[in-house]
Amino acid sequence: MSILTIERKVLEKNDELAAKNRKLFQHYGTFVLNIVSSPGSGKTSILERTLEHLKDRLCVAVIEGDVQTDFDAQRVAKFDVPVVQIVTNGGCHLDAKLVQDALTNIDLKGIQLLVIENVGNLVCPANYDLGEHIKVVVASTTEGDDKPLKYPAMFRNASVLLINKIDLIPYVNCNITELKNNALRINPALNVFETSCTTKQGIDLWCAWLEKQVKSMLS
Amino acid sequence: MSILTIERKVLEKNDELAAKNRKLFQHYGTFVLNIVSSPGSGKTSILERTLEHLKDRLCVAVIEGDVQTDFDAQRVAKFDVPVVQIVTNGGCHLDAKLVQDALTNIDLKGIQLLVIENVGNLVCPANYDLGEHIKVVVASTTEGDDKPLKYPAMFRNASVLLINKIDLIPYVNCNITELKNNALRINPALNVFETSCTTKQGIDLWCAWLEKQVKSMLS
Numbered sequence: 001m002s003i004l005t006i007e008r009k010v011l012e013k014n015d016e017l018a019a020k021n022r023k024l025f026q027h028y029g030t031f032v033l034n035i036v037s038s039p040g041s042g043k044t045s046i047l048e049r050t051l052e053h054l055k056d057r058l059c060v061a062v063i064e065g066d067v068q069t070d071f072d073a074q075r076v077a078k079f080d081v082p083v084v085q086i087v088t089n090g091g092c093h094l095d096a097k098l099v100q101d102a103l104t105n106i107d108l109k110g111i112q113l114l115v116i117e118n119v120g121n122l123v124c125p126a127n128y129d130l131g132e133h134i135k136v137v138v139a140s141t142t143e144g145d146d147k148p149l150k151y152p153a154m155f156r157n158a159s160v161l162l163i164n165k166i167d168l169i170p171y172v173n174c175n176i177t178e179l180k181n182n183a184l185r186i187n188p189a190l191n192v193f194e195t196s197c198t199t200k201q202g203i204d205l206w207c208a209w210l211e212k213q214v215k216s217m218l219s
Numbered sequence: 220m221s222i223l224t225i226e227r228k229v230l231e232k233n234d235e236l237a238a239k240n241r242k243l244f245q246h247y248g249t250f251v252l253n254i255v256s257s258p259g260s261g262k263t264s265i266l267e268r269t270l271e272h273l274k275d276r277l278c279v280a281v282i283e284g285d286v287q288t289d290f291d292a293q294r295v296a297k298f299d300v301p302v303v304q305i306v307t308n309g310g311c312h313l314d315a316k317l318v319q320d321a322l323t324n325i326d327l328k329g330i331q332l333l334v335i336e337n338v339g340n341l342v343c344p345a346n347y348d349l350g351e352h353i354k355v356v357v358a359s360t361t362e363g364d365d366k367p368l369k370y371p372a373m374f375r376n377a378s379v380l381l382i383n384k385i386d387l388i389p390y391v392n393c394n395i396t397e398l399k400n401n402a403l404r405i406n407p408a409l410n411v412f413e414t415s416c417t418t419k420q421g422i423d424l425w426c427a428w429l430e431k432q433v434k435s436m437l438s
Contacts, residue, residue, distance in 0.1 A: 038258040039341045039370060040362020067342060069369050090372055092311065092342035120370070121342050122258045123286060123311035142361035142384065143259025150288050150339070151258060153309060165361065171390055173417075198392075 014128055017096035021103070021131025028108040031214040032116065034094075034130050036154060037138035038147075039120030042164040044072045045197035046138060046206075047115055051079040053207040054113070058214060063102045063116045065094040072117060082106050093124040096131055113214050126153035133217070134159040141165045142172050145179035148186045155186040160193070162206060167196040233347055236315035240322070240350025247327040250433040251335065253313075253349050255373060256357035257366075258339030261383040263291045264416035265357060265425075266334055270298040272426040273332070277433060282321045282335045284313040291336060301325050312343040315350055332433050345372035352436070353378040360384045361391050364398035367405045374405045379412070381425060386415040 025032050035043045047062065054060060061082040064072040073085035084102045086094060099116060108114070116132060118125045137158040139147055142165055148155040155161065161183050169176065176194070183190055191209065195202040244251050254262050266281065273279060280301040283291040292304035303321045305313060318335060327333070335351060337344045356377040358366055361384055367374040374380065380402050388395065395413070402409055410428065414421040 038339070038362075039366055040257060040359065067370050067372075069365070071365055071369065090342075092340075119342065120257070121311075121340060123309075123338065123340050124343065140259065140361065142359065142387070143257075146288070146290055147258055150290065151286050153286075168361070168387065168390055171387055 011127060014096050017100055018129035018131040021096055021099055024103065024108065025114070025131060025133070028111065029218055030108050030111045030114050031217045032114045032130075032132040033210075034116045034118055034125075034132035034135045035138065036118045036122070036125045036135055036158070037120060038122045038140070038143060041120070041138045041140040041143065042197055043117050043120070043138050044075055046162060046164060046195065047076060047117060048079070049197050049200060049203045050115070050207055050210070051076070051081060053203060054211060055079055055081060057211060058112045059110050060113045060115065061106050061108070061111045063099060063106070063114065065098070065117055065119045067091065067119055082111075088119060092119060092121050093128050094118050094130060095128045099130045112218065113210075122147070122151045122154050126157050134213070136160040136162060138162045138164050139179065139183070141168050141174040141176070141179075144173060145175045145182060148179070148183040152186045155183050155190070158187065158190060160191045163192065163194045165196060166194045166201055167199045230346060233315050236319055237348035237350040240315055240318055243322065243327065244333070244350060244352070247330065248437050249327050249330045249333050250436045251333045251349075251351040252429075253335045253337060253351035253354045254357065255337045255341070255344045255354055255377070256339060257341045257359070257362060260339070260357045260359040260362065261416055262336050262339070262357050263294055265381060265383060265414065266336060267294060267298070268416050268419060268422045269334070269426055269429070270295070270300060272422060273430060274298055274300060276430060277331045278329050279332045279334065280325050280327070280330045282318060282325070282333065284317070284336055284338045286310065286338055301330075307338060311338060311340050312347050313337050313349060314347045318349045331437065332429075341366070341370040341373050345376050353432070355379040355381060357381045357383050358398065358402075360387050360393045360395070360398075362393075364393045364395070364401060367398070367402040371405045374402050374409070377406065377409060379410045382411065382413045384415060385413045385420055386418045
């Protein structure tokens with residue numbers, strides 16, 4: 001069986017296309033996030049709160065990835081930013097080719113921040129470079145504190161961890177200190193923010209950090 | 220590119236092995252569940268509550284699937300039932316071969332119910348038949364009510380939907396009626412139970428239903 005070889009070839013091809021995407025982003029001075037998480041951790045809600053904060057301060061565009069439906073693109077479109085929906089039709093992750101195709105529908109000129117919301121999946125998207133500058137992993141308090149140890153690749157490859165739904169802590173079985181320590185054991189360089197899209201706790205700190213990254217790339 | 224053909228071959232090979240597993244389960248009179256969900260929806264907690272209810276009424280064994288760690292097997296082992304942990308080392312789903320291998324470590328003689336807890340992933344495990352009798356999909360109220368429409372394959376292939384963390388409804392943005400309707404639009408034959416592993420709401424109804432299935436297979 002040559003499955004492993006084929007998989008390696010797929011990943012090599014993906015890395016080539018990701019490098020092309022990265023070059024394009026560099027050319028336009030566009031800082032690119034790849035947001036990953038389990039289904040329902042709050043990626044789209046984080047994006048909505050982030051757009052509220054930053055859309056008058058930065059030029060933002062969005063690529064939405066979903067297995068089915070364009071619900072998330074509809075939610076984002078309300079913020080009056082360019083948005084393209086990729087429907088993977090059962091595919092479990094975005095890849096660099098899908099992003100390349102989506103980019104034909106976005107004029108990157110003047111776009112300072114491009115947010116790519118990946119398919120809700122804490123396993124497969126870890127292996128696929130899209131050409132982004134950083135991966136942001138969202139972990140919801142409702143998922144418990146053991147997820148970094150159980151799904152390490154995603155936490156290892158991310159630069160930022162958003163611990164979301166922090167407002168639900170009184171009602172769920174999740175020790176925040178334990179969750180952070182588990183994540184930092186996997187990846188000591190993680191930037192960790194605690195957020196709630198309901199109370200908006202922590203959104204300002206996250207957005208200030210993000211804006212600084214975008215502007216330091218541009219300067 | 221022959222990726223699709225290779226993928227079809229992988230699935231065909233998997234279906235052959237799943238048929239062998241199914242024949243083995245039939246031979247021993249073992250009813251088999253494949254529990255699937257996003258990471259952190261409460262599969263292991265559901266299993267713990269189910270074992271509390273049923274372990275004195277049925278002979279149960281468990282196969283745990285995880286990307287990394289044997290935390291879940293340790294939780295289940297406390298109930299003094301045979302349990303085998305499969306660590307996929309990055310693999311995003313269980314397949315029939317992994318289950319076949321795990322079965323070499325379980326004596327199925329006398330086992331009436333085998334529960335296979337899949338890797339936390341709402342996409343990939345949908346395509347891999349393990350030889351189980353039914354798939355049970357767990358959806359947590361914290362994930363919102365749109366997940367059946369966004370990840371339809373899993374809900375289409377399942378026989379049971381457990382809407383878990385029902386106790387968190389006052390604190391989260393999830394309309395239970397909408398969630399049920401969305402699931403039933405994808406799969407009108409779904410048996411739906413509302414559960415909480417914290418308050419134990421609905422666990423009795425789910426376990427009574429499950430026990431009936433097991434016993435009707437044996438009679």
